[in-house]
Amino acid sequence: MPAVTSDEVLIAIAGNPNTGKSTLFNRLTGARARVGNYPGVTVERKAGPTTLVTRRAVVVDLPGAYSLTAAGADEGVVLDVLTGRMADTPRPDVVVCVIDATNLRRNLFLASQISELGIPVVLALNMADAAERMGVAPDAAKLAARLGVPVVATVATEGRGLDELRRAIESALDSPPRLTPVPWPDAVRDAARPLDADPAQALRRLFDADSENGVAVAREKLRAEGYNPVAVEALHRYRHIDALLAGLVGKPDAAKVAEGYRIDLVLTHRVWGMVFFAAMMFAVFSSIYWLAQPLVGALESVFAALGAWLGAHLGSTPMLRSLVVDGVVSGVGGVVMFLPQILILFFFIAVLEDSGYMSRAAFLMDRVFSWCGLNGKSFVPMLSSFACSVPAIMSTRTIEDPKARLSTILISPLMSCSARLPLYVLMIGAFIEPRFGAAWAGFALFAMHVLGLLAAIPIAWAINAFLLRLRPVPFLLEMPPYRRPRLRDVALRMYRSGREFIVRAGTVIFAISILVWALTYFPAVDAPTPAQRIESSYLGRAGKAVQPIFEPAGFDWKMTVGALASFPAREVIVSTLGIMYSAGDEDTELQQRLADARLPDGRAAYTPAVACAVMVFFAFCLQCGSTVAMIARESGWRWAGFTFAYMTVLAWGGAVVTYQVGAALGG
Amino acid sequence: MTGEIVVVVLVVVAAAAYLAGFLWKSSRPAKGCPSCPTDKHR
Numbered sequence: 001m002p003a004v005t006s007d008e009v010l011i012a013i014a015g016n017p018n019t020g021k022s023t024l025f026n027r028l029t030g031a032r033a034r035v036g037n038y039p040g041v042t043v044e045r046k047a048g049p050t051t052l053v054t055r056r057a058v059v060v061d062l063p064g065a066y067s068l069t070a071a072g073a074d075e076g077v078v079l080d081v082l083t084g085r086m087a088d089t090p091r092p093d094v095v096v097c098v099i100d101a102t103n104l105r106r107n108l109f110l111a112s113q114i115s116e117l118g119i120p121v122v123l124a125l126n127m128a129d130a131a132e133r134m135g136v137a138p139d140a141a142k143l144a145a146r147l148g149v150p151v152v153a154t155v156a157t158e159g160r161g162l163d164e165l166r167r168a169i170e171s172a173l174d175s176p177p178r179l180t181p182v183p184w185p186d187a188v189r190d191a192a193r194p195l196d197a198d199p200a201q202a203l204r205r206l207f208d209a210d211s212e213n214g215v216a217v218a219r220e221k222l223r224a225e226g227y228n229p230v231a232v233e234a235l236h237r238y239r240h241i242d243a244l245l246a247g248l249v250g251k252p253d254a255a256k257v258a259e260g261y262r263i264d265l266v267l268t269h270r271v272w273g274m275v276f277f278a279a280m281m282f283a284v285f286s287s288i289y290w291l292a293q294p295l296v297g298a299l300e301s302v303f304a305a306l307g308a309w310l311g312a313h314l315g316s317t318p319m320l321r322s323l324v325v326d327g328v329v330s331g332v333g334g335v336v337m338f339l340p341q342i343l344i345l346f347f348f349i350a351v352l353e354d355s356g357y358m359s360r361a362a363f364l365m366d367r368v369f370s371w372c373g374l375n376g377k378s379f380v381p382m383l384s385s386f387a388c389s390v391p392a393i394m395s396t397r398t399i400e401d402p403k404a405r406l407s408t409i410l411i412s413p414l415m416s417c418s419a420r421l422p423l424y425v426l427m428i429g430a431f432i433e434p435r436f437g438a439a440w441a442g443f444a445l446f447a448m449h450v451l452g453l454l455a456a457i458p459i460a461w462a463i464n465a466f467l468l469r470l471r472p473v474p475f476l477l478e479m480p481p482y483r484r485p486r487l488r489d490v491a492l493r494m495y496r497s498g499r500e501f502i503v504r505a506g507t508v509i510f511a512i513s514i515l516v517w518a519l520t521y522f523p524a525v526d527a528p529t530p531a532q533r534i535e536s537s538y539l540g541r542a543g544k545a546v547q548p549i550f551e552p553a554g555f556d557w558k559m560t561v562g563a564l565a566s567f568p569a570r571e572v573i574v575s576t577l578g579i580m581y582s583a584g585d586e587d588t589e590l591q592q593r594l595a596d597a598r599l600p601d602g603r604a605a606y607t608p609a610v611a612c613a614v615m616v617f618f619a620f621c622l623q624c625g626s627t628v629a630m631i632a633r634e635s636g637w638r639w640a641g642f643t644f645a646y647m648t649v650l651a652w653g654g655a656v657v658t659y660q661v662g663a664a665l666g667g
Numbered sequence: 668m669t670g671e672i673v674v675v676v677l678v679v680v681a682a683a684a685y686l687a688g689f690l691w692k693s694s695r696p697a698k699g700c701p702s703c704p705t706d707k708h709r
Contacts, residue, residue: 317671319671319672319675320671320674320675323675323678507685507689508686508689510682511682511683511685511686511689512682512686514678514679514682515679515682515683515686518675518679568686568690625689625690625693626693629693
């Protein structure tokens with residue numbers, strides 16, 4: 001959070017989930033915060049500077065909340081920021097309430113609560129274009145007159161209404177407006193009064209499910225007066241909002257509403273919805289495999305040429321030459337080569353997120369998940385895990401039930417993240433495609449991604465039944481409208497993920513590649529051949545010592561070394577194999593070198609059965625230091641240790657079963 | 668030869684130091700996230 005100086009004002013952006021708060025934040029500050037067409041995208045606090053008409057300001061983007069009643073962690077945070085109880089964040093000078101113009105009544109509930117806290121409120125009537133199309137767009141000026149606060153119609157995605165919004169914020173700072181207050185019955189005010197000196201805070205404490213003694217007494221008093229303390233706020237606030245909106249909001253165009261509903265009849269159908277989901281996953285993952293091939297070929301030749309050029313220039317210094325060519329170029333280049341697949345994967349993820357399909361998929365999976373004690377809400381972070389588990393684990397904060405949240409954290413790393421993609425493509429390209437053909441290669445990539453999802457269901461069941469004793473809670477998820485994905489957002493997501501991938505390859509993978517090289521180069525520097533040198537190296541000796549553990553899974557000592565070296569970051573497997581198989585041979589592609597690899601007895605080191613066992617091991621194993629750290633951060637080191645342990649055992653067991661079955665079938 | 672060994676050793680040590688720093692940093696609690704469970708909102 002950047003510091004707010006004395007000549008700056010603090011603006012908080014609040015609103016219901018999926019109303020376009022982050023898009024508006026990006027537009028106001030010029031930032032590039034991640035946006036998506038499903039609830040709960042914002043899980044980190046984001047702040048950025050902006051300029052109003054005359055004043056400079058800091059804008060803070062808050063997580064989406066339906067109400068200030070602290071049901072989930074995110075809603076508690078919104079209340080704490082707005083009341084100035086959040087450390088290092090001063091109380092905002094003005095709150096921009098982002099209102100979904102197509103759902104005015106429900107969105108005004110939160111705005112009315114915020115205004116009651118005494119903070120000046122400006123309403124950004126966002127998605128005004130969608131409301132116009134549906135025929136429910138209210139007249140902003142009339143609405144402002146009725147509510148008593150400035151109302152600005154905006155289309156944040158196109159930047160419409162932003163200048164007007166800046167002017168409205170500035171005028172709200174000069175003469176603070178307040179939303180027409182709810183006329184609370186005297187009995188409610190009387191019951192709340194003893195709870196806090198500030199009447200607004202007193203009402204909040206009365207309405208929130210607080211277990212404090214004083215609150216319990218006040219709620220009992222309210223009950224004695226004939227009011228239900230659980231329902232009194234919703235009842236009176238909605239009655240007040242209905243009175244304010246009377247005659248202002250049109251009825252939705254039935255044909256437009258029916259259009260989205262017709263699509264949902266298919267996409268959320270218990271049979272056709274599943275068929276569509278499976279077909280879409282298949283299309284996505286098999287096309288990732290095929291579309292990227294020509295680009296990978298081009299990158300391969302670039303790195304081969306770079307290796308040859310550097311090798312020629314460093315010929316007089318053999319040790320340095322080996323470090324640069326066998327270590328850095330083979331190690332880092334081997335990973336960077338998979339950039340096209342990563343970009344294509346994130347293209348599809350961005351399109352799916354932006355279209356609104358994610359929530360439909362979550363709804364569909366609710367039936368499957370309810371069997372294992374979770375509900376569809378857990379599926380949204382799991383879908384994000386196909387990109388990366390780290391933000392997915394953070395996004396579990398939108399799950400209110402702590403046990404359901406923990407359970408989702410524990411199974412999310414089973415989804416095949418983008419870092420597993422390079423290994424899958426390498427193995428499938430070397431062993432599945434040449435033997436079984438093109439169609440099976442695409443299917444294999446799809447199957448590897450489904451594997452984690454299929455395994456997650458019984459594991460979640462076991463965790464919930466024996467460890468957490470979770471009780472299923474009803475699933476409530478808002479279906480966002482279908483939208484055409486915006487090119488800018490899709491391109492931004494691809495750029496950001498591509499940049500992250502390259503930065504990771506240039507830093508962590510680069511450092512690990514150098515260490516792996518050193519461990520494969522020393523101490524047998526003077527061995528007659530590169531192969532013998534690696535075999536007697538530190539890593540070679542360690543690999544041979546540990547290899548018996550992996551023998552039942554068909555791993556030779558080199559693959560064992562690769563698996564062990566990949567525990568900090570799983571992409572390292574590709575760079576480690578590149579380093580171990582490149583020494584003295586820079587001209588052949590890694591896939592070919594793996595296919596040609598032989599055991600001492602002359603048998604092929606890798607068969608399709610071994611390749612499948614390796615992929616299954618990597619699919620199930622928690623080889624990611626960042627994910628372990630994130631689990632520890634969100635749920636403690638004990639659960640991080642548990643996840644690491646169960647996934648390692650599962651990975652080893654899965655690899656052994658795969659290899660043994662594959663070998664028995666003659667693979 | 669000696670110069671070459673010095674360069675290689677320095678590169679390897681720098682890589683090891685970077686990696687150690689990276690692992691240490693990843694295990695620290697995040698700052699500035701509103702719903703971080705390590706703070707009072709847990």
